Amino acid sequence: MQFIPVHSFRLPHMDFSARACTSSAHPQTFTNANCLCRSLLAAGPLQASRRRHPDPSGLLAGVFFTFHTFHLESGHDYLLITENGSFTQPLRQLTGSRLPAPISAGLYGNFTAQVRFISDFSMSYEGFNITFSEYDLEPCEEPEVPAYSIRKGLQFGVGDTLTFSCFPGYRLEGTARITCLGGRRRLWSSPLPRCVAECGNSVTGTQGTLLSPNFPVNYNNNHECIYSIQTQPGKGIQLKARAFELSEGDVLKVYDGTNNSARLLGVFSRSEMLGVTLNSTSSSLWLDFVTDAENTSKGFELQFSSFELIRCEDPGTPQFGYKVHDGGHFAGSSVSFNCDPGYSLRGSEELLCLSGERRTWDRPLPTCVAECGGTIKGEASGQVLSPGYPAPYEHNLNCIWTIEADAGCTIGLHFLVFDTEEVHDVLRIWDGPVESGVLLKELSGPALPRDLHSTFNSVVLQFSTDFFTSKQGFAIQFSGLCLPSSSPSLFVLLPDTNLPSSTLEPFIFPFM
Incomplete structure (x- = not known):
């Protein structure tokens, strides 16, 4: 197909109010070779140096087509007119010999029009003769401001936008932003939104408003509306009523917390909440508004704000x-x-x-506290302390500690502190259970013992004191010693060895 450009110009830079657009060779018959012709026509406020000045009201111009002659091969040769640059869905698709009615283009904010003429390889006719001129694009009418809302935007021309937001406590229903569309009859892109007070709400922040359903219009019967307020941790919520008018039998319950199982701050009906200030003791409030089947009334407008809560005193930290x-x-x-x-x-x-x-x-x-006895299982390491350590232990004690490691492991004991009444206050250490185990060591006096090692996976420590002198006691560190299961070795841990106190390594004898 052969492409033959015909027109490419913009009206704003031409000093005229009307021009002509004709088919190739008009008024003679156009060539029957395949061709595609394009024209770009644009309208808008003319520059000050041209024939007319921009309208101070911000009005813009569109493109108006008038057809004087029109004769194309029906169904084969076409004239397409669009205003958005796309010919897949043109504003008009014209063919045949019927004279088209005038066409207004450039209506949707871009103020331009494009024309494309397409012919095939067969019949050819006279073609067309079109004049085009600019015309003023009227603005949209100024819309109303919906009740309980704020409108931003002062221009109402094609392509201008307005935004809406609601007063505190109301929810915007509809589109928050509308745009003035093109067209002979100016329309906004969407219906005006509205601001509604709903049944129930969940709000977060340091201040705000809660409204009964439909406020200030009467609420409905047989409703239960739940409202929740959440502010920052460490802050409380103060609640006051700017308006409060309920019918007999309709109540508002306010709870100091996140649900209706929290402490009840009050139950209010009629005008009972006017002049009342409620303060939460937490960062949450829960409100339950219940209406019956009888009369209704205006409802309520509640305002809340946050404040610093009184805190619990620092509880401190336990000794040890x-x-x-x-x-x-x-x-x-x-x-x-x-x-x-x-x-x-x-x-x-x-x-x-x-x-x-x-x-x-x-x-x-x-x-x-350091307890008198206990059972320790599965701990990799830890300490055993005499009762009341580091204070002196008490008289007439019989304390038993059992330390049990995982199967296949043994236990090493390292003495950090040791001081008991010699001979009378005695610590006995058993390798395994007392009944079937071996006594590893019997200790008393002020001397710090050497490290001990078990051969079983448990040890028992038995501490007995008499009625007379008491000393500081002891602090013993224990640790589990485990051989990897893949190692073909045998632990033989000997009691009371002369190993240095800094090591807890066992003797290991490989299998032969």
């Missing part, structure tokens, strides 16, 4: 313990604790800061 987690000491937060090796936690490992006017923890601070 530490904090695992500290949530900040405000209502609903928690602090958890654990103990140093060798100590056991007495009390609750977690404290919860309670809601209420007076901030308190739900339990006392736990303590970490």
Whole structure:
């Protein structure tokens, strides 16, 4: 197919109000060779140096086509007119010999029109004679501002946009942005949105508004609407009513928390909440609005704001313990604790800061104590301490500790501190259970013992004291010693060896 360009120009840079566009060789018959002809016609505010000045109102210009003659081979030769640059869906597709009605183009914000003439290889006719001129594009009408909304935008011409947002407490229903479209009759791209007060809402922030359904129009019967407010951790919520008018039997319940199982702050009907200020003791409020089948009324407009909560005092840290987690000491937060090796936690490992006017923890601070005896299983390492360590132990004790390692492992003992009443306060260490095991060592006095090693996967420590003198006691570090299962060796751990105290390595005898 042969392509023959015919026109390529823009109206804004030409000093005329009407021009002509004709088919090739018009008024003679155009050639019957395959051809495709394009024209670009554009309209808009003329520059100040041209014939007319831009309209101060911002009006723009479109392209208006008038047909004087038109004769093409029907169904084979076409004239296409579009205004968006695409000929797949043209504004008009013309063929045949009927004179077309005038066409307005450039209507949808780009203010241009494109013309394409296509002919095939067969019959050829007179063609066409078209004049085109500019015409003013009228603006869209100024739209109303929907109730309870704010409109941004002051221009209403083709392509101009307006945006809408709602007053606090209302939800925008519809499109937030509309655009003025082209066309002889100017229209906005979407219907105006509206702002509605819904049944229930969930809001997050430091301030805001809650509205009853349809406010300020009457709410409906037989409704249950749930509202929740969440502010920043460590802050409370203050709630006041700017308007409050409920019918008899319709109630608003306010809870100090995240659901209706939290503490009830109040139940309100009629105008009972006017002049009332509610303060949460946590960072959440839960509101339940219930209406019956009888009368309705205007409803409510509630405003909330956040404030700094009074916190629980720092609970401190147990002696010989530490904090695992500290949530900040405000209502609903928690602090958890654990103990140093060798100590056991007495009390609750977690404290919860309670809601209420007076901030308190739900339990006392736990303590970490060195217990008289206990069972330790599966620990790779740890400590065994005399009761009350580092304070002196008590009289008349009989404490038994059992340390059990994984199967195939043995246990090494390293003495950090040792001081008992010699002969009278005795620590006995058994290799395995007391009933069937071997006594590794019997210890007393102030001398620091050497390291000990078991041959079984458990050891038992038995500490007995009399009624007289007490000393500081002992601190013993234990560790499990495990041989890889693939190693063809045999542990033989000898009690009371002369190994240096810095090592816990066992003797290993390979199989022969």
